[in-house]
Amino acid sequence: xxxxxxxxxxxxxxxxxxxxxxxxxxxxxxxxxxxxxxxxxxxxxxxxxxxxxxxxxxxxxxxxxxxxxxxxxxxxxxxxxxxxxxxxxxxxxxxxxxxxxxxxxxxxxxxxxxxxxxxxxxxxxxxxxxxxxxxxxxxxxxxxxxxxxxxxxxxxxxxxxxxxxxxxxxxxxxxxxxxxxxxxxxxxxxxxxxxxxxxxxxxxxxxxxxxxxxxxxxxxxxxx
Amino acid sequence: xxxxxxxxxxxxxxxxxxxxxxxxxxxxxxxxxxxxxxxxxxxxxxxxxxxxxxxxxxxxxxxxx
Numbered sequence: 387x388x389x390x391x392x393x394x395x396x397x398x399x400x401x402x403x404x405x406x407x408x409x410x411x412x413x414x415x416x417x418x419x420x421x422x423x424x425x426x427x428x429x430x431x432x433x434x435x436x437x438x439x440x441x442x443x444x445x446x447x448x449x450x451x452x453x454x455x456x457x458x459x460x461x462x463x464x465x466x467x468x469x470x471x472x473x474x475x476x477x478x479x480x481x482x483x484x485x486x487x488x489x490x491x492x493x494x495x496x497x498x499x500x501x502x503x504x505x506x507x508x509x510x511x512x513x514x515x516x517x518x519x520x521x522x523x524x525x526x527x528x529x530x531x532x533x534x535x536x537x538x539x540x541x542x543x544x545x546x547x548x549x550x551x552x553x554x555x556x557x558x559x560x561x562x563x564x565x566x567x568x569x570x571x572x573x574x575x576x577x578x579x580x581x582x583x584x585x586x587x588x589x590x591x592x593x594x595x596x597x598x599x600x601x602x603x604x605x606x607x608x609x610x
Numbered sequence: 611x612x613x614x615x616x617x618x619x620x621x622x623x624x625x626x627x628x629x630x631x632x633x634x635x636x637x638x639x640x641x642x643x644x645x646x647x648x649x650x651x652x653x654x655x656x657x658x659x660x661x662x663x664x665x666x667x668x669x670x671x672x673x674x675x
Contacts, residue, residue: 393658394654394655394657394658394659395654395658396658397654397657397658397659397660397661397662398632398639398653398654398657398658400661401632401633401657401661402633403632403633403637403638403639403642403657404638404639405638405639405640428665429661429665432661432664432665432668433633435614435668435673436614436629436633436634439614439615439634440634440635441630441631441634441635442615442618442619442626442629442630442634443630
């Protein structure tokens with residue numbers, strides 16, 4: 387792979403589109419490349435925006451506007467990537483160097499939701515009956531376990547909590563959220579729900595995560 | 611979402627196509643390369659430049675990225 391090819395891999399990596407081997411190879415390059423780290427920070431935000439959006443059909447707008455966009459694009463290229471803050475770069479570096487990085491890897495042929503990349507081991511579960519789909523990322527920390535959740539095909543209105551269950555059967559609330567009437571990840575509502583939380587239970591003692599709806603019981607159990 | 615779709619529509623046909631056939635269809639670059647009959651490296655490169663162009667189109671619409 388040429389140096390240039392590695393730089394341009396950052397786009398596909400940010401969107402989680404690389405095969406696992408290629409993602410690992412790119413991480414080797416990323417660790418020592420400031421330019422790619424900067425690009426990754428900017429692209430990660432766009433990955434969030436594109437999550438859950440289907441293919442966009444339609445022709446480009448009339449020439450004058452397309453020309454203006456092309457000009458802006460050219461200027462942006464000439465200017466180079468926008469520099470992000472050192473804080474963000476440091477945060478990205480911490481994620482990269484503390485291990486547990488699954489960024490860009492593929493889950494059963496499907497890209498990992500952008501919001502979960504870099505947050506540790508990926509686990510998923512779905513309910514064939516309701517269509518509910520959940521992907522979780524769990525990562526051991528000094529204080530316990532960080533948990534990130536991406537949820538799709540959830541109909542509202544509901545109030546839900548994510549519950550962590552330890553190997554001893556103890557339950558801890560990770561986080562909670564309200565589901566609006568139009569739901570998450572349903573027709574006319576392409577957004578998936580994405581939440582993060584933490585629990586004091588150490589990663590090694592964490593057995594499963596439960597999506598629990600107030601008044602409607604447990605919707606899904608995710609073995610971790 | 612409407613703003614993002616609008617921004618994607620302003621991209622060149624090849625940039626819009628590569629986003630449609632990869633991230634927006636949940637395909638890896640390797641899978642998209644097969645669908646489009648193009649080398650994987652070409653798909654990766656187009657994804658990169660499509661994202662750069664999309665960032666400009668989004669900034670133009672007041673969406674911070």
